[in-house]
Amino acid sequence: MEHRFYREAFEQVRQWLLAQIDEGEHFSIAFDAEHSHFIRFNHGRVRQASQVQQINLTLRLIQGDRHASQTLSLTGYPSHDVAQVGAALQQLRSLLAVLPADPYLLLDLTAFTDERTGEGYLPDADALIEQLVTLSDGLDMVGLYAGGPIYRGFASSWGSHGWHVSVSASLDFSLYHANGEAVKITYSTSEWDAEVLAEHFARGRAQLLHLGKPRKTLVPGQYRVYLAPAAAGSLIGMLRGGFSARALATRRSALQALHLGSTELSPLFTLSERASTGLEPSFNGDGGLRHDVTLIDRGRLAGQLVSARSAREYGNEANGVDGSELPSSLVIEPGELATAEVLQALGTGLYISNLWYLNYSDVGTARVTGMTRFASFWVENGEIVAPIDTLRFDDSLYSILGPSLLALTRERSLRISTRTYQRRDAETVLLPGLLLDHLTFTL
Amino acid sequence: MLDALPSVSTLLARFVQRHAGAGRLHSLRYVQQDTMGLSVSRNIIDPPRLQHNAGVMLCVRINGNEAFAATSDLTERGLTQAFEQAQSLATAMGAHALLKLPSVQGEAMLARYASPGADLPLPDASVWLDILRVESARVPAHQQLVNWSAGLRVTDRHQLYLDSVGSEIHTHQRVFHPRLEVTAFDGRHSQRRSWSFSRQGGPELVRQSGFIGHIEQVADQALQLLAAPNTPSGERDVLLMPDQMILQIHESIGHPLEMDRILGDERNFAGTSFVTPDMFGSYQYGSPLLNVSFDPDITDEAASYGHDDEGSPAHKHLLIEGGVLKRPLGGALSQSRSGLPGVANSRACDWNRPPIDRMANLNLEPGDQDLAQMIGNIEHGILMATNRSWSIDQARNKFQFGCEWGQLIENGQLTKVVRNPNYRGISAQFWRKLSAVGDTSTFEVLGTPNCGKGEPNQSITVGHATPACVFQQIDVFGGQA
Numbered sequence: 001m002e003h004r005f006y007r008e009a010f011e012q013v014r015q016w017l018l019a020q021i022d023e024g025e026h027f028s029i030a031f032d033a034e035h036s037h038f039i040r041f042n043h044g045r046v047r048q049a050s051q052v053q054q055i056n057l058t059l060r061l062i063q064g065d066r067h068a069s070q071t072l073s074l075t076g077y078p079s080h081d082v083a084q085v086g087a088a089l090q091q092l093r094s095l096l097a098v099l100p101a102d103p104y105l106l107l108d109l110t111a112f113t114d115e116r117t118g119e120g121y122l123p124d125a126d127a128l129i130e131q132l133v134t135l136s137d138g139l140d141m142v143g144l145y146a147g148g149p150i151y152r153g154f155a156s157s158w159g160s161h162g163w164h165v166s167v168s169a170s171l172d173f174s175l176y177h178a179n180g181e182a183v184k185i186t187y188s189t190s191e192w193d194a195e196v197l198a199e200h201f202a203r204g205r206a207q208l209l210h211l212g213k214p215r216k217t218l219v220p221g222q223y224r225v226y227l228a229p230a231a232a233g234s235l236i237g238m239l240r241g242g243f244s245a246r247a248l249a250t251r252r253s254a255l256q257a258l259h260l261g262s263t264e265l266s267p268l269f270t271l272s273e274r275a276s277t278g279l280e281p282s283f284n285g286d287g288g289l290r291h292d293v294t295l296i297d298r299g300r301l302a303g304q305l306v307s308a309r310s311a312r313e314y315g316n317e318a319n320g321v322d323g324s325e326l327p328s329s330l331v332i333e334p335g336e337l338a339t340a341e342v343l344q345a346l347g348t349g350l351y352i353s354n355l356w357y358l359n360y361s362d363v364g365t366a367r368v369t370g371m372t373r374f375a376s377f378w379v380e381n382g383e384i385v386a387p388i389d390t391l392r393f394d395d396s397l398y399s400i401l402g403p404s405l406l407a408l409t410r411e412r413s414l415r416i417s418t419r420t421y422q423r424r425d426a427e428t429v430l431l432p433g434l435l436l437d438h439l440t441f442t443l
Numbered sequence: 444m445l446d447a448l449p450s451v452s453t454l455l456a457r458f459v460q461r462h463a464g465a466g467r468l469h470s471l472r473y474v475q476q477d478t479m480g481l482s483v484s485r486n487i488i489d490p491p492r493l494q495h496n497a498g499v500m501l502c503v504r505i506n507g508n509e510a511f512a513a514t515s516d517l518t519e520r521g522l523t524q525a526f527e528q529a530q531s532l533a534t535a536m537g538a539h540a541l542l543k544l545p546s547v548q549g550e551a552m553l554a555r556y557a558s559p560g561a562d563l564p565l566p567d568a569s570v571w572l573d574i575l576r577v578e579s580a581r582v583p584a585h586q587q588l589v590n591w592s593a594g595l596r597v598t599d600r601h602q603l604y605l606d607s608v609g610s611e612i613h614t615h616q617r618v619f620h621p622r623l624e625v626t627a628f629d630g631r632h633s634q635r636r637s638w639s640f641s642r643q644g645g646p647e648l649v650r651q652s653g654f655i656g657h658i659e660q661v662a663d664q665a666l667q668l669l670a671a672p673n674t675p676s677g678e679r680d681v682l683l684m685p686d687q688m689i690l691q692i693h694e695s696i697g698h699p700l701e702m703d704r705i706l707g708d709e710r711n712f713a714g715t716s717f718v719t720p721d722m723f724g725s726y727q728y729g730s731p732l733l734n735v736s737f738d739p740d741i742t743d744e745a746a747s748y749g750h751d752d753e754g755s756p757a758h759k760h761l762l763i764e765g766g767v768l769k770r771p772l773g774g775a776l777s778q779s780r781s782g783l784p785g786v787a788n789s790r791a792c793d794w795n796r797p798p799i800d801r802m803a804n805l806n807l808e809p810g811d812q813d814l815a816q817m818i819g820n821i822e823h824g825i826l827m828a829t830n831r832s833w834s835i836d837q838a839r840n841k842f843q844f845g846c847e848w849g850q851l852i853e854n855g856q857l858t859k860v861v862r863n864p865n866y867r868g869i870s871a872q873f874w875r876k877l878s879a880v881g882d883t884s885t886f887e888v889l890g891t892p893n894c895g896k897g898e899p900n901q902s903i904t905v906g907h908a909t910p911a912c913v914f915q916q917i918d919v920f921g922g923q924a
Binding site for chain 1 (some may be wrong): 495511514540634706707835843867902
């Protein structure tokens with residue numbers, strides 16, 4: 001029922017626009033909607049609960065080589081929305097009248113049709129709250145449940161049509177020990193399973209036992225390190241903007257040295273954008289069909305993310321990313337290290353579950369700084385000894401993913417984004433854990 | 444875009460009147476944001492982007508349980524549906540709510556706030572594009588200048604807050620965000636230099652701010668940085684200019700003083716704080732030169748307003764006075780939870796997120812030294828300007844920040860330019876090293892549009908006004924050679 005409402009809202013605006021455009025005009029629309037529950041917990045109880053129903057439409061108007069876009073919110077009812085869309089259309093026509101031709105406009109008028117409707121099962125709010133409060137009994141739980149259907153659509157005057165529905169939820173939460181240490185857990189799914197959730201809580205309870213040990217304070221220096229997938233995901237996240245064809249061409253990419261061929265990463269490291277996997281639609285908001293692209297092949301830069309605009313400007317071939325030129329379905333090839341043998345392989349060093357607040361301290365050398373966070377431990381001779389005081393690292397990705405990279409785990413973890421700025425995100429990264437010879441800690 | 448505000452206001456007022464008596468509807472907040480984003484990159488106009496975003500957030504309280512429902516369906520049907528959803532959610536919380544909250548009490552507030560010049564019509568996009576094209580064209584032809592852009596974003600934000608006792612608060616903020624950016628590249632390394640701010644006001648702000656013609660200096664400094672040596676490592680006195688001070692204040696005073704962090708709400712995402720409730724009133728946060736205010740009254744600062752998003756009237760308060768911690772950044776709810784005084788800082792980024800404790804205008808009060816005096820008193824130091832890198836631990840204590848521009852200071856004189864200037868420290872110690880505070884001649888009203896926090900996530904505009912400041916014996920370092 002709800003799926004049909006959003007589909008009709010999209011289709012009726014599309015139909016209405018087809019009748020409105022003048023000769024010599026083209027349009028495209030990107031539709032973005034969700035109906036979400038956000039239930040926030042603190043101390044194992046509900047701190048803040050909200051429900052959000054929102055529809056946004058980005059209308060792009062093209063007249064010859066001139067183009068501009070407007071994003072507007074809709075009600076979902078054509079009787080109300082067409083007036084808003086009509087006003088946006090007029091505003092864009094006025095704007096185009098004062099714009100010069102855009103020399104970098106590359107309009108691919110090849111029409112596509114793509115449709116994917118994923119179903120799922122999510123609990124009602126009262127059942128969910130009851131489950132979580134029960135599982136949190138005796139625990140200091142804090143976090144957020146975010147769930148519900150997400151809708152994305154694309155249509156154009158030249159006949160492209162994409163429709164994508166996913167139903168999913170994530171519970172991103174932490175369990176706190178009385179001493180301030182915590183373990184962080186994310187449960188993301190389309191089929192909510194109370195038993196699986198209970199297993200996550202049970203594992204969290206077990207990890208809390210380790211966190212009760214006295215903290216070990218380490219002095220700054222270099223330590224052998226294992227980065228669990230969540231921590232490795234934060235680090236890999238720093239690479240995301242580096243593959244942009246525009247960032248590389250304008251010398252703002254952190255992967256500039258890789259691009260210039262003056263350095264390489266480890267031959268163990270291969271990274272791809274796999275549009276054919278993940279949870280995002282196969283099409284992007286600019287109307288391109290996303291491609292699979294190998295970005296780093298055994299340590300060497302093998303590809304870039306090229307939008308249509310960059311393709312025209314820099315002479316590359318577009319590969320289906322939108323103007324942001326960011327990946328959304330990254331996959332890292334696994335290694336040979338069994339996850340069960342990680343502590344043995346680490347020997348003596350740091351087991352880091354999560355990293356936090358990463359930023360480039362020197363973009364030109366891909367030097368990144370950030371903090372350890374949540375369950376991170378000092379390990380001696382393959383045994384967890386104690387949680388550590390938070391440490392700041394500052395090291396180059398060319399070192400971390402280069403000579404320092406000793407092994408990747410055989411098993412990989414699918415990390416689904418829990419970002420909810422303005423809308424729920426569906427970006428994914430499939431990745432292993434990383435064993436490093438050393439990481440440099442500074443504070 | 445259709446001017447929907449008057450008809451929506453009438454619809455919302457009627458809706459609140461109809462449901463106010465039943466004791467369930469607590470408040471309603473309508474937000475409409477219109478944004479124009481224009482930029483010119485290497486003398487070519489980037490595709491313009493316009494935005495019109497509108498929706499409403501309803502808040503209900505049932506048996507002490509508070510719940511919210513937001514919708515972009517601005518029809519009677521949409522409001523009714525959201526009201527039902529919020530009630531259903533409040534009921535679903537049963538006996539499991541962390542807080543039991545009372546119904547609205549007190550008298551109705553009727554108020555209006557508007558940015559200076561906000562009611563004047565904006566010039567057409569073509570006027571702005573001409574300005575941006577002229578700025579872009581000022582960048583000299585130089586083979587090492589490989590990228591540059593001039594941009595402007597203007598946001599008109601209308602908010603209408605209504606509650607069940609009859610309050611009606613209109614807020615109209617118009618925020619300008621001009622920016623300039625130049626990248627220089629020598630075949631191996633690149634350096635980026637930029638300039639930007641966020642402030643409320645009218646179109647004259649763009650000219651008054653020094654935007655016109657400034658890109659030539661930005662380009663020149665990018666080239667200087669490219670040719671400069673790396674910043675040397677070691678302890679030095681650091682002179683932070685206002686466009687770096689705002690980051691320092693934001694990360695290591697603003698966030699740690701947010702009461703919802705101190706109460707643990709943010710432990711899963713944004714983090715906690717090294718500040719604990721018992722510190723207020725006695726903790727020596729910084730040197731006696733440190734005076735920090737929550738000040739919603741500076742008319743052109745980015746987050747000035749009359750009332751926050753829960754309807755609390757906003758007034759100036761000192762949070763840190765003479766270096767001593769006085770009060771947190773906590774709105775009405777946090778004040779009742781903690782028993783501490785606070786400020787009117789319950790804010791939501793948009794109609795689709797509920798309010799939480801946020802920074803608004805968080806300022807460092809001016810001192811008594813001009814720039815020449817501050818430089819003259821430094822024997823071995825460095826001037827740093829314009830933030831480019833920031834990272835701080837989840838308790839807001841161990842930080843590492845980097846700037847675009849560095850210039851060494853030796854024996855009271857500014858000397859050579861250095862690139863990649865970074866410094867690190869610990870908040871609890873850093874502010875005690877504050878040794879000089881610039882006077883009003885060094886004071887700048889700035890701000891940022893991107894402060895992230897909250898679950899679900901919210902990115903909000905905050906204002907920071909500050910003079911330049913000197914900190915003694917700070918751990919400074921550069922990039923890799």
